[in-house]
Amino acid sequence: MNLQGDRRLRRRRIVNRLAEGSATVAALLAVLVLGIVVWSIAKRGAGELSWGFLTKDLPLFGQPGGGIAPLLVGSALLVGIATAIALPVAVLIAVFLEEFASPRVGAAIQLCVDLLNGLPSIIIGVFVFGLLVYGHPQNGWAGSVGLSIVMLPLVTRATQEVLRLVPTSQREGALALGASRWRTVLGITLPSAAGGILTGTVLAVARAVGETAPLLFATSIFGRTIEWNPGHALPNLPVQIFIWSESDLPEDHARAWASALVLLIFVLVTSLTARLVLARTRRRMG
Template identity: 40%
Template sequence: MSAVVQDQPRSDLRPPLAHRRLPRWAPAAVAVAAVAVACGIGAGAGLSSHLQWGLIALILFVVGTYALTSLVEGRRQAKDRVATSLVWACFILAVVPLYSLIETTVAKGVKVLDGNFLTHSMGGVITTGPGGGVYHAIIGTLEQVGLASLMAVPIGLFTAIYLVEYGRGRLAKAVTFFVDVMTGIPSIVAGLFILAFWIIILGFGYSGFAGSLALAILMMPVVVRSTEEMLKLVPNELREASLALGVPKWRTILKVVLPTSVGGILTGVMLAVARIAGETAPVLLLVFGNQLINNNPFSGAQSSLPYYVYEQYANGNDASYDRAWAAALVLIAFVMILNLLARGLARWKAPKTSGR
């Protein structure tokens, strides 16, 4: 009986079934064919927008990928390839506007962007003529964003720590609710609030600090929400291990929780800074604009980069347009430098692991 069993072929020794698969170059070939056909359709139909050509190519690529994969690999694999193609297509659609924005700003901003533009103000410069600079607006932006960060970051950080580590009951729910409400407040509303409270009721004048108060209101909920989410990602095992060793809770937060999440916290702070660096409405209402250099944010009107861009574009002449694009490029570079510094600081302060 055992000999009969041994002579029978085993099913697990049979050769696996061979599945037909498309070559690796097939998606690239389909993409090239889709682009070629889309160009022919666009040129034949007289479509002037290259965006329309791109959308036609995208549709042809998805349809062609599904049809070819269905014939060779089957419908199940075809659906998988279509889903992958849609993911890549959405990524490209998200990158194209960003690239177009940066390319346009750089192309138009470099016309007047030089050392003279960065080190001079608009004092004594005719708006319809060349010359002038953005130095006074850079000073205003740095001071206003810096003061707003000094006010918003500590308050937002401590609020997030309270909500994650200590918050229980109605008070925590109320704080969470108002943080969510403040996240959606328009910038003009924050500016009107500071205008009514700081200038009309208390009687203080227009200044960079008044604008910083409104910017801090806009920045605070972003810091709270981002920091809260980062603190929630810290494993509870780390907290429990520290507390089990007899470490006080405040020291556990300071030495374990915050260092573990410092990278995400800094990224959230930089997102908040980027959120307020381009705000124009509070500056229009509270800072009031200034053609000259004002290094004192607590006294007198000041300018800022967003206000400068708005002001120059509103002048309506070619020289002012060039200055507006150059100031927009400076503002983008300012935000980009802050993000690079935040990433470097987060990597430096992040807890070291054995794999590094």
């Protein structure tokens, strides 16, 4: 009996080791993939990257040189306008869900926000094309509207989370002092949630700036110079990286790598900073 028990125990231990080992390998693998992706982009992109690359107009077709300044300006405009659309609406939805909505109405709207979040971004691209582009020339407004639909559920979610962290006692205190509902919301609740809303917005910006699909039918045929007017198609980073990645020319691949590096640095720096700040506010507020 003793011998058998020993053998079984040993087998259980080995199985346990194997399971623990595979879980650790899985985690290592994920980190490894991240490392390989970032490293191979940095290695291939860094060579091309220079001041000229960041400040010059797009290259003429088949010519060497050129830069990505129009892409940077266009992406900034597109995401800026998208934020201006999405942020106020998202905050209003979150306030309604957290402060006013009855459970049933709240659940229905929450479901719609979650469905928007899960919507394939190419659908948003097709929707915006049908709404704002079909029958007109391509334009930046349409692209921004598409990106704002991507951002809307993200900012709503983030705002809801911080609103939940605002202590009920603060609200009750304000109401007990005779403040009205709207003064409480605008004067007490939202200001104390402002930091969290800001970091949530930054995370949404980091996500939107790399979104290609909503822009593909809205603003993908553009000139090679800086364009400030959102009424025209705006050059932008993700679509141009997509176009260059589909090209057969090695110079275009080099440009794609360098642009991808610029985009990746922006996305990683902003999202990591926002995440750090968010973790800190969460710890501080509850």
